Amino acid sequence: MNTVFGIHGGIHPPEEKALSNPGTILDAGIPPTLVLPLSQHIGKPSNLEVGVGEHVLGGQLLAAADGLVSVPLHAPTSGTVTAIEPRPVPHPSGMENICLELSCDGRAQWLDTSGFANWTEEKPEVLVEAIRAAGIAGMGGAGFPTAVKLLAPQRAPMHTLIINGTECEPYITADDTLMQVEAACIVEGAEILAHILGVERILFGVEDNKPAALAAMKAAADGAGRPCEVMAFPTKYPSGGEKQLIEILTGKQVPTGGLPADLGIVCQNPGTAVAVRDAICDGKPLTDRLVTLTGRALARPGNYRVRLGTPIEYLLQVAGFEPKENRRLIHGGPMMGFALESSSVPVVKTTNCILVPTEQELPTPPPAQACIRCGLCAEACPASLLPQQLYWYARARDQEQLERHHLSDCIECGACSWVCPSHIPLVQYYRAAKGMIADSKAEKVRSDRSRGRFEARQERLEHETAAREAQRAARRAAAQKKAAEGGAEDPVAAAIARAKAKKEAAANESDPS
Secondary structure, eight states: OOOOOOOSOOBOOOOOOGGGOTTOEEEOOOOSEEEEESOOSSSSOOEEOOOTTOEEOBTOEEEEOOSSSOOOEEOSSOEEEEEEEEEEOSOTTOOEEEEEEEEEOSSOOBOOOOOOSOGGGSOHHHHHHHHHHTTOBOSSSSOOBHHHHTTGGGTSOOOEEEEEOOOOSTTOOHHHHHHHHSHHHHHHHHHHHHHHHTOSEEEEEEETTOHHHHHHHHHHHHTOSSOEEEEEEOOOBTTTSHHHHHHHHHSOOOOTTOOGGGGTEEEEOHHHHHHHHHHHHHOOOOOEEEEEEESTTBSSOEEEEEETTOBHHHHHHHTTBOGGGBSOOEESOTTTOEEOSOTTOBOOTTOOEEEOOBTTTSOOOOOOOOOOOOOHHHHHOTTOOOHHHHHHHHHHTOHHHHHHTTGGGOOOOOHHHHHOTTOOOHHHHHHHHHHHHHHHHHHHHHHHHHHHHHHHHHHHHHHHHHHHHHHHHHHHHHHHHHHHTTSSOOHHHHHHHHHHHHHHHHHHHHOOO
16 A cells, blocks of 8 residues: 655635536537537647537537647537637636537437457557547646646656546535446546556545545456556545645655656646547547536536537526526636636536536635735735735746746635735736736747748848858959960940940941041
8 A cells, every 4th residue: 555645835715516416427428519519629729620610419520639749529419510710618708719600400410430449458558549630638737638638758768657546626526426427437547547657556536525436446457457556546636737736646756847757746637537548448539528617506416428619698598597696607616716707608528517606605705915924924825925025926927937936837726825814816916917928928939930941031131141241252363374374355344345336336437537
C-alpha cells in the first residue's frame, strides 16, 4: 500500500454533493436541435466535412481534425444540418465560435461501428490513431486532445498512469456517479491507456468522501489484467488539481513550467478512460457525456447522460428549472466555474456541471473592498504562490513580475478568493493577466515573423543589387581588357566618337556654304 502525502494550503467549502443523487444516471433525451461548436478543445478548431442541408447519421464525421493539436467532431444523433454560423459558446467572456446546427430527426439512426477484437495485440500507435479519430479530448479539465497526451513516451519513458477520480469541487458528482456505475469500463479504459503508454503502474485517486465509488473501483481493480491500486485520501479542495494529485499520490512535485510527463507520469479523467474504452472496444466516437445538473433552483437535479451540443435551456426544462428562484447559471462548479450570459449555449466536451443555485444558496458576491494584507490567500494557495503579490502585479499589468512570481502555476482553483475577507475576485484578475501575457507573446511572435520577413526581403534586395553591380563591373572589366589587348576599341570612347561624328555631320548639312 502506497503512502498518501499532503499538499500545501487547500480549503474545505461545503460539499453539497448529495443534492444531485450520485450513483444514478438519468437520460436527458434528444433535443429538437443540437448546436455543435467546431472548437471544443485546446488547439485548432476542426474543419467542416458537411454542408447545410446534408442529412447525417449518428457517429458520422462532421468536422475533421486540423493538425496534431485538434480533434474531429461527430454527429451525436441523426438529423439534418440546418446552419453553420457563429453562435455563443460556454466561455467566461461570452464569446462566439463557428457552430454547426443539427436538426434532430428523432430516429437516432447510427453508422455501424466496430472496435478491435483484441486491443492487447495492437501496436500503441494504431490505438492512438483510433483515439484521435474518435474525437476524444480530456473530459475533466481544459479539453486537451487525448491522443496528443498519449505521445508522452516520445519525450521520456513513462512509468505511472493516474486516473483522477478526485472530483473535489462542491456540487459536482459526474465522476463519482461514473465510478459507481461504470467502474469496470473505467478500469478497462485505464488498461488500454497503460498499454499505449507502456506503463505497469496504474493508480486510481479517489477522495474518502466517496465510499460507494471507492468500493466499486476497488472491486473492478481486483479483476484487472495488470496491477491497479485504488488510493483513498482525505477530502480537501483542490486535491483534484493534476499537480496536487500527483504530489498526494507519489510525493513528487511537478517543477514550475513543467509537465507531469517530465516525472514519467500521465493523468487522465475517469470520463476520458471510458471514452477511450468505448472507442477502442466498440468503435464509438465521443458524442455524449455525463453532466451534473444541480442547484436548489431545479426540481429534478441529477447526473444526466447528455448528447454534445444539447442547449442548456433544454436541459433546464428536463431538470425542472424554476426561473423565479435563480439569478445566474454557472458552467462548472462554484469555485472554478463561470457565469453564463445565455442559456442557449450548448453542452461541450468539457461541460461537467451546470449549477443553478438560488440566491440564498449561492448569494451574489458583495462589492470588493481594499486588500487588508491578511495573508489568508497565501495560506490557502495549493500551488504555494503569493496571491496578494500577483493581484497587485495583475492590476499594474506588470508582466515581468507576474512571470517571475510564476503566475502560470496558478490553477485558478478559487481558494484564494474563497478565503478573502475583502471579497476580491482574485481569480478574475489572474485570468485576465494570463490572457494579457498570452496576447503579448502572440503579438511578439507575429512581430518576430514580420521582422523576419522584412529582413529576408532586405537581404534578398541587397543580394540582387550586389549581383547587378557585379555583372556591370564584370562587363566593364572585360571591355577594358579587350581594349588593352588591342582587340577592340573602348566601347565608351567609340560611342562618344559616333555621337560626335553624327553631330558634326548634321552641322555640315545645315551649312549652305
